[in-house]
Amino acid sequence: MFFDDYDTPVFRPPSEANSFILRVTRGCAHNKCTYCNMYRGVPFQVLTDEEIARQMALAYSYNRDGVRRVFLADGDALVLSTERLLRILHALKQYFPHLQRVSSYAAPKDILRKSPEDMIKLREAGLKLLYYGMESGDSVTLKAVNKGVDGPRSIEAGRRVVEAGMKLSIMIILGIAGVEGSERHALETAKAISEIQPTMLSALCLMLYRGSELKEQFERGEFHPLSPGGLMHELHRILENVDLPEHCHTIFRSNHVSNYANFAGNLPKDKQRLLVEVQMAAEELDKLKTWDVYNDDRY
Ligand code: SF4
Structure with a gap:
């Protein structure tokens, strides 16, 4: 399931084929790896709270009980602040009672910007993979x-x-x-x-x-x-x-x-x-x- 209507490519791991793809950013904040063309030409952008909430509301109206897995897109959702991610994870739990796991791509620099304590908080809030x-x-x-x-x-x-x-x-x-x-x-x-x-x-x-x-x-x-x-x-x-x-x-x-x-x-x-x-x-x-x-x- 994907509900953002902005016309740029969406990538997700094969194992997330049945997940609700919740776009929280567009493109990749790094966008410099020489072997990668995934987001070339896509200006990096962090979505607003309203844009994120709109996708959740659409997924809720479409298949409230069926959402068990959510993948945060695009290329490195972990670039968002811990506070913002915690708010998103909290909102997902409110919307989807059967939610089992939230996952995302993570670039190494973004992981390292999070403290070990931040990472534990994110895991406890549902970011499991x-x-x-x-x-x-x-x-x-x-x-x-x-x-x-x-x-x-x-x-x-x-x-x-x-x-x-x-x-x-x-x-x-x-x-x-x-x-x-x-x-x-x-x-x-x-x-x-x-x-x-x-x-x-x-x-x-x-x-x-x-x-x-x-x-x-x-x-x-x-x-x-x-x-x-x-x-x-x-x-x-x-x-x-x-x-x-x-x-x-x-x-x-x-x-x-x-x-x-x-x-x-x-x-x-x-x-x-x-x-x-x-x-x-x-x-x-x-x-x-x-x-x-x-x-x-x-x-
Ligand atoms: S961090 Fe990932 S998405 Fe971004 S440029 Fe590198 S390989 Fe591509």
């Missing part, structure tokens, strides 16, 4: 793609979410460091995952989107992407170096539309099986003669 595009744990890579934080800060952001008792879904991007940075990206990302111990981990493959700086760098010959097999070898390096304690049940998925092969399991329980499957996929994909067989937008 954050989707965090960490992309890499490697400072060199994060700087190159203009993520706005270095490796240690990206780990600190993830830890802050977990320590507040929220669920944390982390996305990493295979191939984001190109050929030259692949090994460093793999090792530092594995280290970050091991330290953060996220609830969910998704590995996407890099896509070079039209209008992104990274695609322009590729076209100028400044960025050298990994082959499909190289992406799988990188995933293998990440998984073999992820070191999670036995009590962790991190749900691992690599089944995004960008992926050349799909994998699913729990970490650390299924680590050895996943390593075998990823190695087999790498060997198959190494045989490919052309790279852009799956998606025109890729390279």
Whole structure:
């Protein structure tokens, strides 16, 4: 369900397909990551209380009892002040008696602007799940793609979410460091995952989107992407170096539309099986003669 009538794109995680998408901002306050074109050309804007209340009232009149999950859009709703978010979460509880969970995307800088106490207050008010595009744990890579934080800060952001008792879904991007940075990206990302111990981990493959700086760098010959097999070898390096304690049940998925092969399991329980499957996929994909067989937008 989506009730904002403003004509700019709306993005949400696949797992929020049945949620009420409540837009509280438009665009992304950061909007500088070189691989991302999601909100290019969309001036960042915080919606007014009236605009937010109007969407809630429409959702209420449309399906009051059916709203169990709410996703706060757009790109980084956590940029709002804690007080404002608490007011929104409180209003959602008033409107929707069967509400079970509120979630949103969260950029690392926005997480770090919240104190640990703020994060606990938000969780207690109903914000139970954050989707965090960490992309890499490697400072060199994060700087190159203009993520706005270095490796240690990206780990600190993830830890802050977990320590507040929220669920944390982390996305990493295979191939984001190109050929030259692949090994460093793999090792530092594995280290970050091991330290953060996220609830969910998704590995996407890099896509070079039209209008992104990274695609322009590729076209100028400044960025050298990994082959499909190289992406799988990188995933293998990440998984073999992820070191999670036995009590962790991190749900691992690599089944995004960008992926050349799909994998699913729990970490650390299924680590050895996943390593075998990823190695087999790498060997198959190494045989490919052309790279852009799956998606025109890729390279
Ligand atoms: S990746 Fe996320 S934080 Fe970066 S520009 Fe895109 S929406 Fe904003």
